[in-house]
Amino acid sequence: MTTLNGKIAIVTGAAAGFGAAIASLYVKEGAKVILADIATQAGTALATQLGANAHFVECDVSKKSHIEGAVKTCIEKFGSPDIVVNNAGMTHNNQSMLDVEESLFDKMFAVNVKSIYYMTQAVVPLMVARGKGVILNVGSTAGIRPRPGLTWYNASKGAVNLLSKSMAVELGGSGIRVNAICPVIGETAMLQQFMGQPDTPENRAKFIATIPLGRLSRPSDVAAVAHFLATDAAEFISGVEFPVDGARTV
DSSP states (O other), X not given: OOTTTTOEEEEESTTSHHHHHHHHHHHHTTOXXXXXXXXXXXXXXXXXXXXXXXXXXXXXXXXXXXXXXXXXXXXXXXXXXXXXXXXXXXXXXXXXXXXXXXXXXXXXXXXXXXXXXXXXHHHHHHHHHHTOEEEEEEOOGGGTSOOTTOHHHHHHHHHHHXXXXXXXXXXXXXXXXXXXXXXXXBSSTTXXXXXXXXXXXXXXXXXXXXXXXXSOBOHHHHHHHHHHHHSGGGTTOOSOEXXXXXXXXX
């Protein structure tokens, strides 16, 4: 028996980075997982690698029809989801807030925030009907202790952090737990954008110096927290902003 045996999960942004690590660990722990992402080739390859308990769905989380399609596929392939991880996200380059184009601002809020609205509309009625469910939203330490040059990204993650707490309060009576996972700057494809400068050891060192435990976050760190919060061991944990940050936000 494994800790997620018999559970069904949807993980967005699951083709790489935090999402791939979460999906992989969920499958290892016995869950059946829908991997939803716009990166078809990488997502399909990972699902194939993970085996019969993983299935890839091409999904642009900023589009309502894509979210609804991913949930429909989950129900048809595995059943109604027990766990949803809203992990898909994007950022703008580290720069003056005045230099971020409106179109990029709109797209970022659609991917980082509105996608959770769409997913909530699609999955919460299913969870309410069953009287249980787990929703994990990947926020950020950027929404707790923001860095300069990332103002609009910080704002989007602040929204994710706060809406997670509000959802927890509103949905708790239906047996649904909601938490925000808040990683510090990490070893992912978005690292160079966060830094706003080339990814060199010297430039990394400037950011690592702000993290007391002395390194960037890793996908495995985030996956470990997403795993714990999805298990029955966390049955009384809801409405938490869970920093995965090496004490950055202290």
